[in-house]
Amino acid sequence: MNEPRIAFIGAGNMAASLIGGLLAQGVPVERIRASDPGAEQRAKISAEHGIFICADNAEAVAGADVIVLAVKPQVMKRVCQALAPHLSDSQLIVSIAAGIPCNSLERWLSAQPEAAPAIVRCMPNTPALLRQGVSGLYATARVTAEQRQQAEQLLSAVGVALWLDAEQQIDAVTAVSGSGPAYFFLLIEAMTAAGEQLGLPRETAAQLTMQTALGAARMALESDVDAAELRRRVTSPNGTTEAAITSFQAGGFEALVHQALTAAATRSAELAEQLGQ
Ligand SMILES: NC(=O)c1ccc[n+]([C@@H]2O[C@H](COP(=O)([O-])OP(=O)(O)OC[C@H]3O[C@@H](n4cnc5c(N)ncnc54)[C@H](OP(=O)(O)O)[C@@H]3O)[C@@H](O)[C@H]2O)c1
Structure with a gap:
């Protein structure tokens, strides 16, 4: 070419x-x-x-x-x-x-x-x-x-x-990856604040969170199994991870993510309607 x-x-x-x-x-x-x-x-x-x-x-x-x-x-x-x-x-x-x-x-x-x-x-x-x-x-x-x-x-x-x-799939892309970096920033903010409340210096909590986000993303990208299987592998019965995941799920985590991304996709379609006039 x-x-x-x-x-x-x-x-x-x-x-x-x-x-x-x-x-x-x-x-x-x-x-x-x-x-x-x-x-x-x-x-x-x-x-x-x-x-x-x-x-x-x-x-x-x-x-x-x-x-x-x-x-x-x-x-x-x-x-x-x-x-x-x-x-x-x-x-x-x-x-x-x-x-x-x-x-x-x-x-x-x-x-x-x-x-x-x-x-x-x-x-x-x-x-x-x-x-x-x-x-x-x-x-x-x-x-x-x-x-x-x-x-x-x-x-x-x-x-x-x-x-x-x-x-039409562009609206879904906007919801997942277009707006996606902000969702991870929100999680980084929340985990950093929680780490600080649990007794860590803010900077330490922030570095632990950000490096964990990077490491988890690289593991998910480079692994030959999916994220659900990676999660199962690091979640021992009655362990610390299971305590956290159970708490996330009891709070409706998956439904909340679904609802948030649906809101973003809907807004993307509305904006296309306005901007395309
Ligand atoms: N940044 C992102 O992460 C991102 C992600 C997804 C999509 N996008 C899309 O990428 C596009 C550009 O975003 P950006 O962040 O690069 O914006 P940006 O930094 O504001 O760049 C747009 C450039 O276009 C210039 N411009 C304005 N009027 C023009 C004209 N009539 N002819 C030629 N150039 C003109 C602007 O000059 P002045 O500043 O002097 O007006 C500015 O330098 C947007 O449509 C955005 O939706 C961006």
């Missing part, structure tokens, strides 16, 4: 992570360009990554194979409508914006309704900033096999990229 030319529209946090990840993967610097209205932001990205960056979105997309829409959802409609006359049929549009459905992007990006572009809609998450993210990707029918590979290579530069069969 020829190395695609990639243009980023918006060079904020997420675009900077993707650019850094692509360069670290060995993508040549001249294959990546970007546009951003902020002069300071342009100077920062140019100094950090050495890519070509300009203020004009139309200039950035000229000759690009892949166009990454990395602006905030609120400005997406305006950005897309202004870009529409500058796009060609063969270009792949990758949107990382939360809550903007493909049919809205198609509507905003095509000068004529019958000429809808190929779109991959992605839902990354914040650990992408450390290249430890995970993204759900959905491709519209016009996306070719080669373009799917290009989108996957792009998102793999900042973590794991997983394909979805239906666009």
Whole structure:
């Protein structure tokens, strides 16, 4: 596969992570360009990554194979409508914006309704900033096999990229991994506070909690058995872990998690309805 030319529209946090990840993967610097209205932001990205960056979105997309829409959802409609006359049929549009459905992007990006572009809609998450993210990707029918590979290579530069069969699943991805880091932060806060109440210095409780979260996640990722089996293996009858797990379950832990993620997925669908207008 020829190395695609990639243009980023918006060079904020997420675009900077993707650019850094692509360069670290060995993508040549001249294959990546970007546009951003902020002069300071342009100077920062140019100094950090050495890519070509300009203020004009139309200039950035000229000759690009892949166009990454990395602006905030609120400005997406305006950005897309202004870009529409500058796009060609063969270009792949990758949107990382939360809550903007493909049919809205198609509507905003095509000068004529019958000429809808190929779109991959992605839902990354914040650990992408450390290249430890995970993204759900959905491709519209016009996306070719080669373009799917290009989108996957792009998102793999900042973590794991997983394909979805239906666009609706983006709401579930948002509920599980998009908002997910905050659930783990909440658990870290609660466990740290409990450790402190049990007599540990706050810093010690925090380090014990965070290292345990990291270690447990790595064990779950690297093990050939599932999390339920790993949990069974560390839960001896009448032991300390069993005392805690029984207490969590008596408080309705699983039902609470289910309810929380359902609330996030519902909100994601509502936001898509509003932002896609
Ligand atoms: N950060 C995350 O963890 C995360 C996770 C999932 C999805 N996302 C999605 O990723 C997208 C970008 O998020 P971010 O955190 O990288 O935001 P960000 O840091 O605010 O980056 C957006 C950049 O776009 C620029 N911009 C504004 N108007 C523009 C225009 N008309 N043309 C070109 N660029 C323009 C902004 O410049 P100004 O600041 O000067 O306006 C800013 O530099 C969002 O849609 C968000 O939903 C982010």
